[in-house]
Amino acid sequence: MKCFCPSSWHSFVKVRCRIILSRCSSVWTICCSRIASLTNNGTLSVSECQQLAILLGSAMSWQTSLTFIETPKNHPVIAALRQRMLEGEGFAALLAPALPPGIAADFETMAQVMPPHRALTLSLRLHQLYIENRSQLRRLLGYPLVLAAGSLVGLALFNHLCFPVLISLIQSFERDAGGMLFLHHGLYGLFILLMLLLMLGVLIGFWLRRPTARLSAYVLLIKLRRGRFLRRWLGLDFSRYFSCCLSEGCPTQTTLTVLQKLPKKPFLKLMSWHVEQALLAGESLETALGTEYLDPSLMQLMRTASRSGQVQPLLEGYVEVRQGQLLSQLRFMARGLQLFAYITIAGMILIVYQILLLPLSIMSQM
Secondary structure, eight states: OOOOOHHHHHHHHHHHHHHHHHHHHHHHHHHHHHHHHHHTTTOOOHHHHHHHHHHHHTTOOHHHHHHHHOOTTTHHHHHHHHHHHHTTOOHHHHHGGGSOHHHHHHHHHHTTTSOHHHHHHHHHHHHHHHHHHHHHHHHHHHHHHHHHHHHHHHHHHIIIIIHHHHHHHHHHTTOOOHHHHHHHHHHHHHHHHHHHHHHHHHHHHHHTTSHHHHHHHHHHHHHTTOOHHHHHHHHHHHHHHHHHHHHTTOOHHHHHHHHHHOTTOHHHHHHHHHHHHHHHTTOOHHHHTTOTTSOHHHHHHHHHHHHHTOHHHHHHHHHHHHHHHHHHHHHHHHHHHHHHHHHHHHHHHHHHHHHHTHHHHHHHHO
């Protein structure tokens, strides 16, 4: 009979456990790689891009930085980057396809005028600003818009389905329903007008999908001296991007070049082009920023900044103050939408309540 000593049995179990753990680890790596290839579409996540930018900003090499951020999930992407680097391709050219769609286009543009690590840092910062602004607008206007639209749909259904029944109920008690009929037909006319306006808005929205159409509409509003809120909002967007580029150490001329080349930013291109033409004509920066397409208060701010020599802090303060003012106006509009929705709902409840109490009032008069 063959027997095992305790030490040999312990060694046997330890070896088998290591084999099992290594196989499980390889299976887990393969599964994560396949899931990453399906979910990430061969790109890095935003957090991984931020980690890469931090490592590159600390003077770490590209190869070491990629090793630090490598995980089982992004292993196929990192491996593809290493392979293309071995083939002699430039890092800026090979990194752009591996970035998320919201960052890749800006990175490709900025990598043409600045080092790749600075382009990556600036692209991430601009992307973060875009995400924050979009989330602010959604939190501010999302619920009021949905509430107002829901109240209008409810009012339309009430007018189409419930109002005729309630009017016939009033007439069955031999009461005058002239006021209710007038209100019923008035709501019908109002909803027909709203439908026409909605169709017109949809057509205008399809037309404004083209960047040239948006620019033409904005230029027309400026020529007609209309769209003050839009002018301030777009001027704030220009100031925000301009401030971010200056904070990253970009010269003014490079900043204007970058803003003109940013994809899907036609308004920034228009504003930065006019500012650049004014600078090329020999005007100072504070005078160049006085273009009619920007907020006039921005030129006053830049005059103060040029005298004090603190352009960056004053520009950041302008962005913060102007953003607070515009958000306050949006909050006022959101409260107006909420008030309209509440009044509409209360009006429907009041009409139903009065009609339901009609039999009781008739019985009390008998």
